Amino acid sequence: MRRATPLITLAATLLALPAASQQGKAPPTNLYIDVATHNMAGMPDMGAMMGGLGGFMAKRMGGNEAFKPTYPSTRAAGMTGQYLDIALHNALKPGVEAQDQVPSGLNLGRSLTLLPPEPVRQDKSTLEAGTVPDVELTIREYWGCGAAVRPGQPKLASIRVKGGLINPKKGAAGMAGISVESSGSLSKGLYVPDRDIDLKPGFVYWPNRQHGRQVPAGARLAGGHQITGSGIPASMSFNVDEAADFMPKLGLRAQGDAADAVSLAWPSVTRARAYFITGMRMEMASERSYTLTVWSSADVAGAGSELHAYLTGGAIDKWLKQKILLPASATSCMVPKGIFASAAGGEAGMVPAMLMMTAYGPEHWITYPPKPADPKQPWNPEWSVRLRAKSTATAMLGLDFGEMGMPQEQDEGDGGKTPPQKRPNMKGLLKGLLGG
Numbered sequence: 001m002r003r004a005t006p007l008i009t010l011a012a013t014l015l016a017l018p019a020a021s022q023q024g025k026a027p028p029t030n031l032y033i034d035v036a037t038h039n040m041a042g043m044p045d046m047g048a049m050m051g052g053l054g055g056f057m058a059k060r061m062g063g064n065e066a067f068k069p070t071y072p073s074t075r076a077a078g079m080t081g082q083y084l085d086i087a088l089h090n091a092l093k094p095g096v097e098a099q100d101q102v103p104s105g106l107n108l109g110r111s112l113t114l115l116p117p118e119p120v121r122q123d124k125s126t127l128e129a130g131t132v133p134d135v136e137l138t139i140r141e142y143w144g145c146g147a148a149v150r151p152g153q154p155k156l157a158s159i160r161v162k163g164g165l166i167n168p169k170k171g172a173a174g175m176a177g178i179s180v181e182s183s184g185s186l187s188k189g190l191y192v193p194d195r196d197i198d199l200k201p202g203f204v205y206w207p208n209r210q211h212g213r214q215v216p217a218g219a220r221l222a223g224g225h226q227i228t229g230s231g232i233p234a235s236m237s238f239n240v241d242e243a244a245d246f247m248p249k250l251g252l253r254a255q256g257d258a259a260d261a262v263s264l265a266w267p268s269v270t271r272a273r274a275y276f277i278t279g280m281r282m283e284m285a286s287e288r289s290y291t292l293t294v295w296s297s298a299d300v301a302g303a304g305s306e307l308h309a310y311l312t313g314g315a316i317d318k319w320l321k322q323k324i325l326l327p328a329s330a331t332s333c334m335v336p337k338g339i340f341a342s343a344a345g346g347e348a349g350m351v352p353a354m355l356m357m358t359a360y361g362p363e364h365w366i367t368y369p370p371k372p373a374d375p376k377q378p379w380n381p382e383w384s385v386r387l388r389a390k391s392t393a394t395a396m397l398g399l400d401f402g403e404m405g406m407p408q409e410q411d412e413g414d415g416g417k418t419p420p421q422k423r424p425n426m427k428g429l430l431k432g433l434l435g436g
Contacts, residue, residue, distance in 0.1 A: 025381060027367065027368075028382070029092065029233055030089050030090075031383070031384070034074045035074065035084055035085075035387075036074035037082050037246050037248065037250070039392070040079055040394050041393065041394065069213070070212050071205040071206065073207060077394045080249075083215060085206075086100060088204050092233075093231030095201060096230050097113065097116075098113075099112070100227055102221075103220070103240075104223075107215075107219045114206045115210060117201070134161065136160045137291075138157075139158070139186060139293075139294070140291065140339075141156075143303065144296075144299055144336070147334050148336055158184055161178070162180075166178065187302035190303055190304070195312070219246070221244070223239065235383070236382070244364045245389070247272070248270050248391065252264065256335075258338075258341050261336060262334065262397055264357075269359040272359035273313070275328075275357065275358065276297060276357070277297040277358075278294070278296045278305050278356050279355045279356075280295075280353065280354055281351070293340055298325070300322060307319075310363070310388040311360055313363055355395045358390055365386055
């Protein structure tokens with residue numbers, strides 16, 4: 001979990017802020033910009049699709065609302081494309097609409113409108129009383145790159161739920177006959193401070209339901225930005241350099257059957273400081289028995305999906321030394337043989353293992369006015385900007401989308417007369433389904 005006690009959360013927040021905050025002089029106006037580049041193996045770029053096939057799909061699905069992103073769009077992996085999140089807190093006038101005058105290279109118009117979050121709609125639906133069935137879940141934990149499973153693996157844990165009756169309206173008193181038993185143990189997870197800016201009063205955000213747009217393919221954040229609006233300091237103008245821009249696409253490719261060692265490879269990503277990969281497969285052995293297999297590329301146990309967050313430079317440096325993260329020079333990794341093969345006697349048609357990979361980019365702070373070289377000189381910063389970047393990828397084992405669209409070899413049995421056939425690619429499949 002990435003949640004902590006209020007004291008720990010406060011300490012982590014103070015460490016994450018620029019030096020001005022640590023001196024008790026936090027700027028009243030703070031802007032947070034996150035960029036992410038995601039590659040879902042075999043899927044076309046959503047930014048490129050919106051003008052063609054994506055637009056056609058939107059019309060069939062009831063308009064462009066189906067494709068309109070809302071904050072936060074960079075947190076979790078989605079369709080292939082570039083994603084941008086902007087959050088602003090202005091203590092001088094909290095929650096008031098603001099504008100980000102953006103460079104032309106972003107291809108999103110002259111400005112982006114930041115709005116407060118919409119009121120949370122109360123769910124009026126009520127849960128009905130019912131029966132909880134008996135369920136058993138077995139968890140298998142693996143870690144480390146390599147062709148063979150390492151000694152001492154997997155770690156195993158089982159959770160057994162004895163079913164009974166439940167009535168949500170009565171709270172804890174409404175649970176009759178339900179018990180949970182566990183055995184075995186898993187590795188202690190790593191603590192990752194939650195430094196994300198969530199939706200809350202006093203902030204304004206982009207994208208939002210009124211002004212959200214998909215970032216076009218090839219868009220660049222680099223260039224001059226100016227934040228304007230009621231109560232915004234007139235000096236809030238800054239330049240985003242290339243080092244803080246969208247990162248290149250992470251070209252993760254997986255080759256090999258799940259029953260064998262699976263080879264993972266990727267070209268180096270510019271500005272990546274480190275890499276991390278996780279894999280997961282849920283398999284159903286029977287209607288009430290499941291097996292969850294998890295794996296990470298870390299050399300030590302305990303690293304899980306929580307590490308796919310935006311990490312500080314200090315955390316990256318520490319976990320590189322501990323061999324929890326792969327170095328920036330890494331371009332390959334092996335998933336140990338057979339760990340994602342059928343473990344619970346499930347059917348061959350079960351959902352394959354899903355891989356998630358992150359290339360961690362840099363984090364930058366801009367504070368105005370800049371901190372004086374003389375520590376005795378007064379310093380009262382007016383505003384700050386935090387910029388974070390990462391590139392992510394997902395792939396499913398056993399589905400080598402990376403080779404889709406490549407010509408197959410000719411049939412030598414007919415003297416090479418049969419013309420080479422092209423494997424179907426995902427974009428072609430979508431066009432075929434839509435009649436395009």
